[in-house]
Amino acid sequence: MSGPKPAGRAAVLISGGGSNLQALIDRASDGDLPLDISIVISNRPGVRGLERAATAGIETACIEHGDYASREEFDNALADCIAAHTPDVIILAGFMRILTAGFVNRFSGRILNIHPSLLPAYPGLHTHQRVLEAGDEVHGCTVHVVTAELDAGPAIIQGRVPVQVDDDPATLAARVLKVEHQVYPIAAGLVASGRVVVDGERVLLDGKVLDAPLIYDGEAAAGYTIPG
Numbered sequence: 100m101s102g103p104k105p106a107g108r109a110a111v112l113i114s115g116g117g118s119n120l121q122a123l124i125d126r127a128s129d130g131d132l133p134l135d136i137s138i139v140i141s142n143r144p145g146v147r148g149l150e151r152a153a154t155a156g157i158e159t160a161c162i163e164h165g166d167y168a169s170r171e172e173f174d175n176a177l178a179d180c181i182a183a184h185t186p187d188v189i190i191l192a193g194f195m196r197i198l199t200a201g202f203v204n205r206f207s208g209r210i211l212n213i214h215p216s217l218l219p220a221y222p223g224l225h226t227h228q229r230v231l232e233a234g235d236e237v238h239g240c241t242v243h244v245v246t247a248e249l250d251a252g253p254a255i256i257q258g259r260v261p262v263q264v265d266d267d268p269a270t271l272a273a274r275v276l277k278v279e280h281q282v283y284p285i286a287a288g289l290v291a292s293g294r295v296v297v298d299g300e301r302v303l304l305d306g307k308v309l310d311a312p313l314i315y316d317g318e319a320a321a322g323y324t325i326p327g
């Protein structure tokens with residue numbers, strides 16, 4: 100039987116504003132992204148991202164980390180909630196909790212994260228401030244596969260932005276966030292459609308090992324476009 104491939108099922112994990120979640124919702128509802136977001140889970144109650152999901156008619160859950168005695172217990176509750184929705188891909192979109200190796204191994208190769216730097220440069224927090232302090236001319240974001248080591252899993256795509264002389268951390272963060280909204284749907288689409296496959300520490304695109312992440316330089320450049 101032919102016809103369009105069914106959309107990949109996704110669970111999206113958030114902790115806050117959810118603008119990346121919104122970008123995914125918008126691309127999926129435009130029909131540009133073969134993704135069926137079946138659950139949005141926040142570890143914080145009352146955040147804007149939960150409202151965005153509810154407005155889009157997506158089921159939500161709030162699992163507060165403070166309600167659990169240990170990181171393992173929280174991760175187990177989170178993992179059970181996710182597993183009940185049988186997602187093909189788990190998308191961390193501003194989810195501000197470090198996940199245990201047990202969690203990562205349970206969904207091995209199926210968890211994506213977006214990090215606001217050109218990894219491996221600047222893992223961790225305060226990336227925009229650190230880029231400005233270093234005097235870098237280019238900054239950006241990376242969508243990578245989550246492994247047990249923080250911000251270290253194989254990268255799928257990076258979005259680049261120029262650093263301007265009058266930037267402060269807020270202006271730079273806003274410029275990076277705009278490109279996050281472009282690259283996360285691209286990466287999610289590649290994974291959901293099966294074009295990107297994770298094999299241990301390697302990422303394969305259309306069956307070929309990706310030696311370096313795809314680069315997105317913006318609409319006007321010869322940047323990466325959403326594959327058909």
Ligand code: GRF
Nearest residue numbers: 116117118119193213214215
């Ligand atoms: C993004 O900058 C993301 O890279 C970082 O947290 C922010 C989330 O923004 N990890 P939002 O919640 O998607 O608006």
